[in-house]
Amino acid sequence: MRPVLPSVPLQHAYRLLNHGPTVLVGSAHEGRTNVMAAAWAMPLDFEPPKLAVVIDKSTLTRQWVDATGMLSINVPCQAQAGLTWALGNESGKTHPDKLSRLGVRTTPAPLTGMPLVEGCIAQMECRVLPATTHVAGPHDLFLVEVLGAWADSRVFSHGRWHFEHAPDDLRTIHHVAGGHFYTIGSPRSAA
Protein backbone atom coordinates (compact mmCIF):
# COMPACT_ATOMS: atom_id res chain seq x y z
CA MET A 1 0.00 0.00 0.00
CA ARG A 2 1.30 3.46 -0.92
CA PRO A 3 -0.24 6.87 -0.23
CA VAL A 4 -2.72 7.70 -2.96
CA LEU A 5 -2.06 11.45 -3.09
CA PRO A 6 1.04 13.05 -4.66
CA SER A 7 3.82 13.78 -2.19
CA VAL A 8 4.55 17.34 -1.04
CA PRO A 9 8.22 18.41 -0.67
CA LEU A 10 8.94 18.68 3.05
CA GLN A 11 9.89 22.37 2.79
CA HIS A 12 6.30 23.10 1.72
CA ALA A 13 4.58 20.90 4.31
CA TYR A 14 3.97 23.79 6.75
CA ARG A 15 1.81 25.47 4.12
CA LEU A 16 -0.76 22.69 4.41
CA LEU A 17 -1.75 24.16 7.82
CA ASN A 18 -0.64 27.78 7.40
CA HIS A 19 -4.21 29.05 6.82
CA GLY A 20 -5.59 27.38 9.95
CA PRO A 21 -7.85 24.50 8.88
CA THR A 22 -9.42 22.01 11.26
CA VAL A 23 -7.56 18.68 11.08
CA LEU A 24 -7.99 14.97 11.78
CA VAL A 25 -5.41 13.32 14.04
CA GLY A 26 -4.72 9.67 13.22
CA SER A 27 -3.10 7.17 15.56
CA ALA A 28 -2.47 3.43 15.68
CA HIS A 29 -1.51 1.01 18.44
CA GLU A 30 -1.44 -2.75 18.77
CA GLY A 31 -3.14 -3.32 15.45
CA ARG A 32 -5.95 -0.83 16.01
CA THR A 33 -6.49 2.52 14.28
CA ASN A 34 -8.19 5.70 15.51
CA VAL A 35 -8.99 9.15 14.12
CA MET A 36 -10.16 12.24 16.01
CA ALA A 37 -10.89 15.84 14.97
CA ALA A 38 -8.81 18.75 16.27
CA ALA A 39 -9.26 22.44 15.59
CA TRP A 40 -6.13 23.42 17.51
CA ALA A 41 -3.22 22.68 15.20
CA MET A 42 -0.70 24.96 13.52
CA PRO A 43 2.77 25.05 11.93
CA LEU A 44 5.73 25.41 14.27
CA ASP A 45 8.71 25.49 11.90
CA PHE A 46 9.58 25.51 8.21
CA GLU A 47 12.35 22.97 7.60
CA PRO A 48 12.45 20.41 8.92
CA PRO A 49 8.70 21.00 9.12
CA LYS A 50 7.21 20.90 12.60
CA LEU A 51 3.64 21.27 13.85
CA ALA A 52 1.92 21.92 17.18
CA VAL A 53 -1.37 20.21 18.06
CA VAL A 54 -3.49 20.02 21.21
CA ILE A 55 -4.61 16.48 22.16
CA ASP A 56 -6.81 16.24 25.24
CA LYS A 57 -5.89 13.85 28.05
CA SER A 58 -9.31 12.20 27.94
CA THR A 59 -8.93 10.84 24.39
CA LEU A 60 -7.91 7.42 23.12
CA THR A 61 -5.69 9.22 20.62
CA ARG A 62 -3.75 10.68 23.53
CA GLN A 63 -3.14 7.25 25.07
CA TRP A 64 -1.87 5.87 21.79
CA VAL A 65 0.29 8.89 20.87
CA ASP A 66 1.80 8.78 24.35
CA ALA A 67 2.52 5.07 23.78
CA THR A 68 3.93 5.25 20.24
CA GLY A 69 5.32 8.80 19.84
CA MET A 70 3.76 8.97 16.38
CA LEU A 71 0.61 10.37 14.75
CA SER A 72 -0.79 11.58 11.45
CA ILE A 73 -2.32 14.97 10.67
CA ASN A 74 -4.92 15.00 7.90
CA VAL A 75 -6.76 17.98 6.41
CA PRO A 76 -10.43 17.18 5.76
CA CYS A 77 -12.49 19.00 3.13
CA GLN A 78 -16.03 20.35 3.02
CA ALA A 79 -17.38 17.01 1.80
CA GLN A 80 -16.14 15.58 5.12
CA ALA A 81 -17.62 18.22 7.46
CA GLY A 82 -20.21 15.84 8.90
CA LEU A 83 -17.61 13.11 9.27
CA THR A 84 -15.20 15.52 10.97
CA TRP A 85 -17.84 16.54 13.48
CA ALA A 86 -18.70 12.89 14.19
CA LEU A 87 -15.03 11.95 14.63
CA GLY A 88 -14.67 14.76 17.13
CA ASN A 89 -17.69 13.72 19.16
CA GLU A 90 -17.39 9.95 19.41
CA SER A 91 -14.49 8.66 21.45
CA GLY A 92 -12.65 5.58 20.30
CA LYS A 93 -12.84 4.48 23.93
CA THR A 94 -16.62 4.21 24.04
CA HIS A 95 -17.12 3.65 20.29
CA PRO A 96 -14.36 1.19 19.29
CA ASP A 97 -16.10 0.58 15.95
CA LYS A 98 -16.40 4.26 15.05
CA LEU A 99 -14.13 4.19 12.01
CA SER A 100 -15.86 1.27 10.33
CA ARG A 101 -19.32 2.58 11.20
CA LEU A 102 -18.51 6.05 9.86
CA GLY A 103 -16.95 4.55 6.73
CA VAL A 104 -13.47 5.94 7.41
CA ARG A 105 -10.76 4.24 5.35
CA THR A 106 -7.08 4.75 6.03
CA THR A 107 -3.74 3.84 4.45
CA PRO A 108 -0.69 3.23 6.67
CA ALA A 109 1.98 5.88 6.12
CA PRO A 110 5.26 4.49 4.75
CA LEU A 111 7.65 5.46 7.56
CA THR A 112 5.49 5.29 10.68
CA GLY A 113 2.46 3.19 9.75
CA MET A 114 0.24 6.00 11.05
CA PRO A 115 -3.19 6.12 9.33
CA LEU A 116 -3.55 8.52 6.39
CA VAL A 117 -7.26 9.27 6.09
CA GLU A 118 -8.69 8.70 2.61
CA GLY A 119 -10.70 11.56 1.11
CA CYS A 120 -8.68 14.16 2.99
CA ILE A 121 -6.98 16.79 0.80
CA ALA A 122 -3.70 16.65 2.74
CA GLN A 123 -2.01 14.04 4.93
CA MET A 124 1.17 14.10 7.01
CA GLU A 125 2.93 11.45 9.07
CA CYS A 126 4.70 12.80 12.16
CA ARG A 127 6.83 11.87 15.15
CA VAL A 128 6.56 13.53 18.57
CA LEU A 129 9.46 15.86 19.49
CA PRO A 130 11.27 15.65 22.85
CA ALA A 131 10.16 19.15 23.95
CA THR A 132 6.61 17.79 24.15
CA THR A 133 7.53 16.36 27.56
CA HIS A 134 7.36 19.85 29.05
CA VAL A 135 4.03 20.94 27.54
CA ALA A 136 1.93 17.77 27.14
CA GLY A 137 1.37 17.37 30.87
CA PRO A 138 0.33 20.91 31.75
CA HIS A 139 -1.15 21.98 28.40
CA ASP A 140 -2.00 18.85 26.33
CA LEU A 141 0.28 20.33 23.67
CA PHE A 142 2.20 18.09 21.26
CA LEU A 143 5.10 19.26 19.12
CA VAL A 144 5.80 17.00 16.16
CA GLU A 145 8.11 16.76 13.16
CA VAL A 146 6.57 16.01 9.77
CA LEU A 147 8.31 13.03 8.15
CA GLY A 148 6.15 12.73 5.05
CA ALA A 149 3.43 14.85 3.41
CA TRP A 150 0.90 14.36 0.63
CA ALA A 151 -1.80 16.58 -0.88
CA ASP A 152 -4.57 16.49 -3.47
CA SER A 153 -3.20 18.12 -6.63
CA ARG A 154 -6.66 19.44 -7.53
CA VAL A 155 -6.31 21.96 -4.66
CA PHE A 156 -2.59 21.99 -3.73
CA SER A 157 0.16 22.28 -6.34
CA HIS A 158 3.52 24.02 -6.74
CA GLY A 159 3.61 24.51 -2.96
CA ARG A 160 0.30 26.43 -2.81
CA TRP A 161 -3.37 25.89 -2.12
CA HIS A 162 -5.60 26.74 -5.13
CA PHE A 163 -9.14 26.24 -3.86
CA GLU A 164 -10.69 28.59 -6.41
CA HIS A 165 -9.94 26.22 -9.29
CA ALA A 166 -11.65 23.14 -7.83
CA PRO A 167 -15.09 22.03 -6.65
CA ASP A 168 -16.24 23.71 -3.41
CA ASP A 169 -16.43 20.27 -1.76
CA LEU A 170 -12.61 20.27 -1.70
CA ARG A 171 -12.27 23.46 0.37
CA THR A 172 -10.84 23.27 3.88
CA ILE A 173 -13.18 23.62 6.85
CA HIS A 174 -12.55 25.80 9.89
CA HIS A 175 -14.49 24.96 13.04
CA VAL A 176 -15.99 27.86 14.97
CA ALA A 177 -18.09 26.12 17.63
CA GLY A 178 -20.63 23.35 18.17
CA GLY A 179 -20.45 21.70 14.75
CA HIS A 180 -20.51 25.00 12.86
CA PHE A 181 -17.70 25.45 10.37
CA TYR A 182 -16.71 28.05 7.83
CA THR A 183 -15.21 26.88 4.57
CA ILE A 184 -12.17 28.74 3.29
CA GLY A 185 -13.20 31.55 0.97
CA SER A 186 -11.71 33.72 -1.76
CA PRO A 187 -8.09 34.55 -2.57
CA ARG A 188 -6.89 38.01 -1.54
CA SER A 189 -3.42 39.06 -2.61
CA ALA A 190 -1.59 41.71 -0.62
CA ALA A 191 1.92 41.25 -2.01
Added chain:
Amino acid sequence: MRPVLPSVPLQHAYRLLNHGPTVLVGSAHEGRTNVMAAAWAMPLDFEPPKLAVVIDKSTLTRQWVDATGMLSINVPCQAQAGLTWALGNESGKTHPDKLSRLGVRTTPAPLTGMPLVEGCIAQMECRVLPATTHVAGPHDLFLVEVLGAWADSRVFSHGRWHFEHAPDDLRTIHHVAGGHFYTIGSPRSAA
Protein backbone atom coordinates in the same frame (compact mmCIF):
# COMPACT_ATOMS: atom_id res chain seq x y z
CA MET B 1 -8.64 55.41 27.00
CA ARG B 2 -10.87 52.35 26.92
CA PRO B 3 -11.10 49.60 24.30
CA VAL B 4 -13.51 50.67 21.57
CA LEU B 5 -14.95 47.22 20.83
CA PRO B 6 -17.44 45.38 23.08
CA SER B 7 -15.83 42.97 25.51
CA VAL B 8 -16.03 39.19 24.97
CA PRO B 9 -16.64 36.93 28.00
CA LEU B 10 -13.38 35.12 28.73
CA GLN B 11 -14.95 31.68 28.27
CA HIS B 12 -15.60 32.58 24.63
CA ALA B 13 -12.19 34.12 23.93
CA TYR B 14 -10.74 30.91 22.40
CA ARG B 15 -13.39 31.10 19.69
CA LEU B 16 -11.79 34.25 18.31
CA LEU B 17 -8.93 32.06 16.98
CA ASN B 18 -10.67 28.68 16.69
CA HIS B 19 -11.03 28.93 12.91
CA GLY B 20 -7.35 29.71 12.35
CA PRO B 21 -7.06 33.36 11.22
CA THR B 22 -3.76 35.17 10.75
CA VAL B 23 -3.16 37.56 13.67
CA LEU B 24 -1.26 40.69 14.62
CA VAL B 25 0.96 40.47 17.72
CA GLY B 26 1.25 43.73 19.65
CA SER B 27 3.98 44.57 22.13
CA ALA B 28 5.19 47.59 24.08
CA HIS B 29 8.38 48.39 25.96
CA GLU B 30 9.92 51.55 27.40
CA GLY B 31 7.28 53.79 25.88
CA ARG B 32 7.46 52.33 22.39
CA THR B 33 4.87 50.19 20.61
CA ASN B 34 5.27 47.52 17.92
CA VAL B 35 2.97 45.26 15.90
CA MET B 36 3.93 42.25 13.76
CA ALA B 37 1.94 39.73 11.75
CA ALA B 38 1.85 36.03 12.70
CA ALA B 39 0.11 33.19 10.92
CA TRP B 40 1.05 30.63 13.55
CA ALA B 41 -1.34 31.18 16.45
CA MET B 42 -4.05 28.95 17.91
CA PRO B 43 -6.14 28.34 21.04
CA LEU B 44 -4.56 26.21 23.76
CA ASP B 45 -7.29 26.04 26.42
CA PHE B 46 -10.87 27.08 27.07
CA GLU B 47 -11.08 28.62 30.54
CA PRO B 48 -9.03 30.35 31.59
CA PRO B 49 -8.42 30.97 27.91
CA LYS B 50 -4.91 30.29 26.70
CA LEU B 51 -3.27 30.67 23.29
CA ALA B 52 -0.10 29.46 21.60
CA VAL B 53 1.81 31.70 19.18
CA VAL B 54 5.16 31.41 17.40
CA ILE B 55 7.36 34.52 17.66
CA ASP B 56 10.68 34.33 15.81
CA LYS B 57 13.90 35.13 17.66
CA SER B 58 14.91 37.71 15.05
CA THR B 59 11.98 40.05 15.75
CA LEU B 60 11.73 43.17 17.87
CA THR B 61 8.45 41.78 19.19
CA ARG B 62 10.37 38.82 20.59
CA GLN B 63 12.82 41.07 22.45
CA TRP B 64 10.01 43.05 24.01
CA VAL B 65 7.82 40.05 24.89
CA ASP B 66 10.85 38.40 26.50
CA ALA B 67 11.38 41.61 28.49
CA THR B 68 7.80 42.29 29.58
CA GLY B 69 6.05 38.89 29.58
CA MET B 70 3.04 40.50 27.92
CA LEU B 71 1.58 40.87 24.43
CA SER B 72 -1.64 41.45 22.54
CA ILE B 73 -3.21 39.25 19.86
CA ASN B 74 -5.36 41.06 17.32
CA VAL B 75 -7.42 39.60 14.48
CA PRO B 76 -7.17 41.71 11.31
CA CYS B 77 -9.86 41.73 8.64
CA GLN B 78 -9.82 41.72 4.86
CA ALA B 79 -9.68 45.52 4.75
CA GLN B 80 -6.32 45.19 6.55
CA ALA B 81 -4.75 42.51 4.32
CA GLY B 82 -2.20 44.90 2.82
CA LEU B 83 -1.42 46.32 6.24
CA THR B 84 -1.00 42.82 7.69
CA TRP B 85 1.43 41.87 4.95
CA ALA B 86 3.42 45.09 5.48
CA LEU B 87 3.53 44.58 9.27
CA GLY B 88 4.89 41.08 8.70
CA ASN B 89 7.62 42.22 6.35
CA GLU B 90 9.01 45.35 7.97
CA SER B 91 10.86 44.80 11.22
CA GLY B 92 10.48 47.33 13.99
CA LYS B 93 14.25 47.05 14.36
CA THR B 94 15.07 48.46 10.93
CA HIS B 95 11.84 50.47 10.52
CA PRO B 96 11.26 52.08 13.93
CA ASP B 97 8.62 54.37 12.39
CA LYS B 98 6.64 51.58 10.76
CA LEU B 99 3.45 52.00 12.79
CA SER B 100 3.14 55.73 12.15
CA ARG B 101 4.09 55.39 8.50
CA LEU B 102 1.56 52.58 7.96
CA GLY B 103 -1.12 54.52 9.83
CA VAL B 104 -1.50 51.94 12.61
CA ARG B 105 -3.32 53.29 15.64
CA THR B 106 -3.46 51.42 18.93
CA THR B 107 -5.18 51.69 22.30
CA PRO B 108 -3.43 50.45 25.46
CA ALA B 109 -5.25 47.46 26.97
CA PRO B 110 -6.61 48.12 30.47
CA LEU B 111 -4.67 45.48 32.46
CA THR B 112 -1.37 45.22 30.64
CA GLY B 113 -1.07 48.36 28.52
CA MET B 114 -0.39 46.16 25.50
CA PRO B 115 -1.46 47.77 22.19
CA LEU B 116 -4.92 46.83 20.87
CA VAL B 117 -4.84 47.50 17.13
CA GLU B 118 -7.65 49.71 15.86
CA GLY B 119 -9.64 48.39 12.92
CA CYS B 120 -9.07 44.78 13.94
CA ILE B 121 -12.23 42.73 14.48
CA ALA B 122 -10.92 41.09 17.66
CA GLN B 123 -8.33 42.05 20.27
CA MET B 124 -6.92 40.21 23.30
CA GLU B 125 -4.43 41.22 25.97
CA CYS B 126 -2.29 38.36 27.26
CA ARG B 127 0.45 37.40 29.69
CA VAL B 128 3.14 34.80 28.99
CA LEU B 129 2.78 31.50 30.90
CA PRO B 130 5.67 29.88 32.80
CA ALA B 131 5.75 26.78 30.54
CA THR B 132 6.97 29.04 27.73
CA THR B 133 10.45 28.76 29.24
CA HIS B 134 10.73 25.21 27.87
CA VAL B 135 9.53 25.90 24.32
CA ALA B 136 10.53 29.49 23.50
CA GLY B 137 14.23 28.67 23.28
CA PRO B 138 14.07 25.58 21.06
CA HIS B 139 10.85 26.35 19.16
CA ASP B 140 10.07 30.11 19.41
CA LEU B 141 6.75 29.04 20.90
CA PHE B 142 4.91 31.25 23.41
CA LEU B 143 2.04 30.06 25.59
CA VAL B 144 -0.10 32.89 26.93
CA GLU B 145 -3.18 33.43 29.06
CA VAL B 146 -5.86 35.80 27.75
CA LEU B 147 -6.69 38.44 30.38
CA GLY B 148 -9.14 40.51 28.35
CA ALA B 149 -10.90 40.12 24.99
CA TRP B 150 -12.90 42.37 22.69
CA ALA B 151 -14.58 41.84 19.32
CA ASP B 152 -16.51 43.76 16.67
CA SER B 153 -20.21 43.02 17.23
CA ARG B 154 -20.90 43.31 13.50
CA VAL B 155 -19.12 39.96 13.03
CA PHE B 156 -18.87 38.38 16.52
CA SER B 157 -21.84 38.19 18.87
CA HIS B 158 -23.32 35.72 21.37
CA GLY B 159 -19.98 33.90 21.43
CA ARG B 160 -19.90 33.23 17.67
CA TRP B 161 -18.49 34.65 14.46
CA HIS B 162 -21.20 35.72 11.97
CA PHE B 163 -19.28 36.83 8.89
CA GLU B 164 -22.14 36.20 6.50
CA HIS B 165 -24.21 39.06 7.91
CA ALA B 166 -21.58 41.78 7.50
CA PRO B 167 -19.53 43.43 4.73
CA ASP B 168 -16.86 41.17 3.21
CA ASP B 169 -14.20 43.66 4.32
CA LEU B 170 -14.77 42.39 7.89
CA ARG B 171 -13.92 38.76 7.13
CA THR B 172 -10.82 37.19 8.68
CA ILE B 173 -7.78 36.57 6.48
CA HIS B 174 -5.74 33.36 6.41
CA HIS B 175 -2.21 33.58 5.04
CA VAL B 176 -1.14 30.82 2.66
CA ALA B 177 2.26 32.07 1.44
CA GLY B 178 4.07 35.12 0.09
CA GLY B 179 1.39 37.73 0.71
CA HIS B 180 -1.42 35.56 -0.61
CA PHE B 181 -4.35 35.16 1.76
CA TYR B 182 -7.72 33.48 1.65
CA THR B 183 -10.62 35.20 3.34
CA ILE B 184 -12.91 33.04 5.46
CA GLY B 185 -15.83 31.77 3.38
CA SER B 186 -19.31 30.36 3.89
CA PRO B 187 -20.93 28.74 6.93
CA ARG B 188 -21.27 24.97 6.84
CA SER B 189 -23.19 23.31 9.66
CA ALA B 190 -22.49 19.67 10.49
CA ALA B 191 -24.17 19.44 13.88
